[in-house]
Amino acid sequence: DEEVFSDEDARFLEGGISAEQAEAIDFVNQQDDNNNEESIAPTVIDATLVKRRITSTRKALNKNEKQRARFSDDPSRFMESEAELDAEVRQLDFLSEAAHLYPVALEAGLAELCAELLGHENTDIACAAVEVLNSCLDENVQHSEKEMEQLLKGLDAANVLPALVQNLARLDEQVAHEQQAYYDTLLILENICNLDNTFKRKLAEATRIVNVLVARIQQKDVKSALDIAQNKQYAAELLSLIVSDTASPNIALQCIRMQGVEAMLLCLAPYRKKQPVKMSFDEEFLENCFDVLCRLVSLPTGKDDFLEQEGVGLMERLMTDPKAAKQAKRRALEVLDFACGSWQGGAVCAAVVQAGLLKHLFATFMKKPEQSVLRNLLGLFASFFRTLNPGEPERIRVLNKFGEKQYAKLIQLVGVHVQLFARRQEVQAKIVQAEAARPATMSAVERREYDLVNLLSLMDEGGLDALQLCDITLAWLSAEDAEMSKFILAELTKASLTPASVIQTVREMSTGLEDVVKEAISEGD
Template sequence: MEVGELLNYKPPQALKRPGNAGDDAEEDEHEKHKKMRKIARAKANQMVRPPSPTPSVQTLDEISEEERQEILKFVETEQTEGEVIDETAIKRIILNFEKRSLKNREMRIKFPDAPEKFMESEVELHEILQEMRVLSTAPDYYPLLVKLRIVPSILELLSHDNSDVAVAALDLLQELTDIDILNESEEGAEALIDALFEHQVIALLVQNLERLDEAVKEEADGVHNTLAIIENLTELRPETCNEAQKQGLLQWLLKRLKLKAPFDVNKLYASELLSILLQDNNGNRNALGELDGIDTLLQQLAFYKRHDPSTTEEHELMENLFNCLCSALMVSANRERFLRGEGLQLMNLMLREKKTSRNGSLKVLDYAMAGPQGKDNCNKFVDILGLRTIFPLFMKTPRKNRKKVLSAEEHEEHVTSIIASMLRNCRGSQRQRLISKFTENDHEKVDRLMELHFKYLEKVEALDETLDDNEENPDANYLKRLEGGLFTLQLVDYIVVEVCAAGPPSIKQRVMQILNLRGGSVKTIRHVMREYAGNLGDEGDQEWRDQEQQHILHLVDKF
């Protein structure tokens, strides 16, 4: 079709069914519009490309801006020209929906055992639910939707006997709660979300999840849309996360992760949503532990001990599972469950296998062993010969691993944090085994420690030169410095003063020798440690922090 013909084409003002025409005429009309939209899209795509010397495109360049906009407008809108979403149109759509919903209900009551009698009303109800997706293009009118009591009517359809209708209702809800659309109108978003929560949306969605069969493609899409609705709600109302535990969402997500089926997008989405629900929420973390969630996560991760994920999506699933485990380990009761569930042994094996899962396992060990609650895990890690695994990683940072990986800085931070946690928490023979590692092979570990000390000291000094003296908010500068390498420097220097105090004199002599050789200073290490002692954060209780502060200052005085 030539461009001239395309521009002369005018879409009909409204799509009406011909009075006496049969199904064929209707199909022809539909096919014609489909074809026109396809051609218009192709032509419009050509127009937005840079002009080329071919004659056909030269004629396209001659089209006026007004004509170009007209074509693009036709391409972008599926509705026919003249159909605008306003208050009248919305009321008409909703009235139509309520009529069809009522008719379907009546027909089902009247002919409960004769599906052929109520099937037509069901098809009509399904069609109007599809048409209602246009309502999501006008978020400013959401308060009107709420006023017309559309929310309870849609939620009611989630328990409809025909799962196709329930899935169509989910599709509509997902469109209405799309985060980008809700951000366009604050008032509309508030009104819609208030109405959804007023009618127990999370409880209804979870109940509906139980009956959807993911072996059916449409119902699997319904599960995906349900998870999308919940994610949208958590983004706008973080307190939604508190509902997860009460309404049984956590149980469903764990059950979905345990499902023995090939990897699919819904499993990925379930892991993503679980990660969101556990973020900064101790209630959900505790609930996860009580539901044997730690064991579930460890079982799912065990597969990646000897296998790398085969796709980027599966890699994302693995990362989400590691993140869930790290979040859960922020609660001390879950660290005990992790220890009992042989989580340390699994992470240790992952480190030895050198697969992609090594990065995640390093992070998990860091979380499991940190702080006073990590004491049992630290001692157990030494018992299962974890020192043989962690020190080679300390001595040499892996240059490059496959796919998405930790940076060298992140790797060094996690390894030094694990060693610092063991020095802080290990006692008796385990501590002796740890200290003796620093005298092996002519103090090579001490040499590596000092190498890291100078590396991160240079980073911090370079950063300090770029920072302004922010007297109003000194915490902001301190946080930037921590992110820029100060945190790892503090961990390295903590290990230095700890092994110098607890180990044989040869360790201290080696440290002093390297400091003198490279023009370093004992004062620098003391200063870093004093700053660290004054900013221990909120780990442990006040009594533990006071003891730790005194211990660090005592080590500094001895150094």
């Protein structure tokens, strides 16, 4: 009679074994755990033991592969060798207790072995290999920088990264241990990227990780579309980490080509009517998606997709809808700042004005917002004047806003300049004092690093970035309208300042101070 398999049996048949045979493997593993613990967890770990264990696992893999090929139609004939292989792989996690022997393990073929195990037809074996790699790369493992560098180099040479991502794509998160393996794989990839920043680019170029993560982020979880599972949140976090590499813009471009902008907008849309629980996966997911979106819309093609997918409309609803998540209100403004930024942001700027957002933006500005919100608002104002053409209705509407109610917004803008300029002067005074105390024996490299720290301090603590955006807007307003120019001069005089305080900042901006800082940072790296 033809045997009838249940859904549970089907999962195991994908790996070549039935449910009953899988239970037998579990029984063997349990006996190993209960009766042979001392042999699996050696008290003395040396090079000989490492080589012996890796060689033993290799032999078990070869034996299993031969039996699988020979008895492909009869899984019961290779079940025992598969159980032996599973046990051999799992005992390799002792390696994390001896990071100083990683070079020995690599020489014995650990990296190549892991790459093959990750591609094993039985996902249980692949999951066991993930456990081993996760234990070796755990950030809590005590290791030297050289040891970890050698391990990463070995894993890279053996193409373990592509193997990890390929295995990730086939894991069934409805199965508990595969769901855990999915999480552990993301953890491994994150640890690798944090240990060596160049692996962000390698990971994106050599694997389909961006495709896999974008797809996982859009996947609906079991309970509902609004229930954010841990792995979904982690996928968004890893994607954010990878695309944030500004030194490799191709990663973000790859994400854009995968409809990344549309994916992020779809993921953020539910937060129009949803408040995530504080410190939850849901809240982290929201932040991660906004991080990715900010990076994508900073690029020209990302801006185009943002417009095509009606991103301005969604940001408008997130900022103005009373039911929208509080974090979403703040982050939506940040997205618009990035989308409108640079000379390619003109179309987005026009769309923002056409969406009727000026009323909300200026109302927020007049409430004396927190520093980060103020920075985004000033960025938008500067972008409006930088990219909207003279005579365009949208530019005229922005200009008229500053003239409303007897120049109330203009008074506020000058007040921001006064405040930021005073802070800048305080920080500059501290920097001058620090430079006077700088040791004369500093080398050229040390002096450059010292000066870089001072510049960054001025940009951050001194609010130079916000001051530049504020003053470039004041300069545009003065150039566009004679009456506004006179009013700005009068307001500066009231604060015992002259136009020179604005001109100084604009000149610094025009000479590319920000580019100098970025260049210095890249040289320092």
